[in-house]
Amino acid sequence: MDERIKAYDVKMTKSYNNLLEEFGAIRAGRANPHVLDRITVEYYGTPTPLQQVGNVTVPEPRMIQIQPWDASLIKEICKAIQTSDLGINPNTDGKVIRLVFPELTEERRKDLVKEVKKKGEGAKVAVRNIRRDANDAFKKLGKGKEVSEDEVKELEENIQKLTDKYIKDIDKAIEEKSKEIMTV
Numbered sequence: 001m002d003e004r005i006k007a008y009d010v011k012m013t014k015s016y017n018n019l020l021e022e023f024g025a026i027r028a029g030r031a032n033p034h035v036l037d038r039i040t041v042e043y044y045g046t047p048t049p050l051q052q053v054g055n056v057t058v059p060e061p062r063m064i065q066i067q068p069w070d071a072s073l074i075k076e077i078c079k080a081i082q083t084s085d086l087g088i089n090p091n092t093d094g095k096v097i098r099l100v101f102p103e104l105t106e107e108r109r110k111d112l113v114k115e116v117k118k119k120g121e122g123a124k125v126a127v128r129n130i131r132r133d134a135n136d137a138f139k140k141l142g143k144g145k146e147v148s149e150d151e152v153k154e155l156e157e158n159i160q161k162l163t164d165k166y167i168k169d170i171d172k173a174i175e176e177k178s179k180e181i182m183t184v
Helices: 003-024 071-083 106-143 149-182
Strands: 040-043 046-049 054-060 063-068 097-100
Touching: 003 106, 003 149, 040 071, 063 071, 071 097, 106 149
Parallel strands: none
Antiparallel strands: 040 046, 054 063, 063 097
């Protein structure tokens, strides 16, 4: 792959991976520890990811259990979960925190699918913006007579193929996540 194209491929890959990460945080009825990825807890004055202050397990399909290594963190963790956008109240017995995920209603599932599609569209826009930046850069190379018109055309065709590939991958990811959410 041409070095000039490779830089844009890396950017598109980052956009795609970022979308998959966002999809991981959207819960689909089953308990998924990734919904906790964005939650941080004050630990010795430092915001620390939840996974780094305790053991996170999924003992049942609709429950996440958090066992902090330092019992004094239980209140902090509960507070962090309550202030997050998870919409779940943590239960604790003083040693462990349990998050019980209710069954999703049909309406909530449809809302989540809309959210997935919106995030997917955002990723597509990001990929298309990268394509536009690449094309602008290639045209400048052509105007500066650093490369021939044929080379500019070839670079533009290659960046279009790359864009098409990522758009197709994003559409597939949207479809898979939507199907996962709608499966009862």
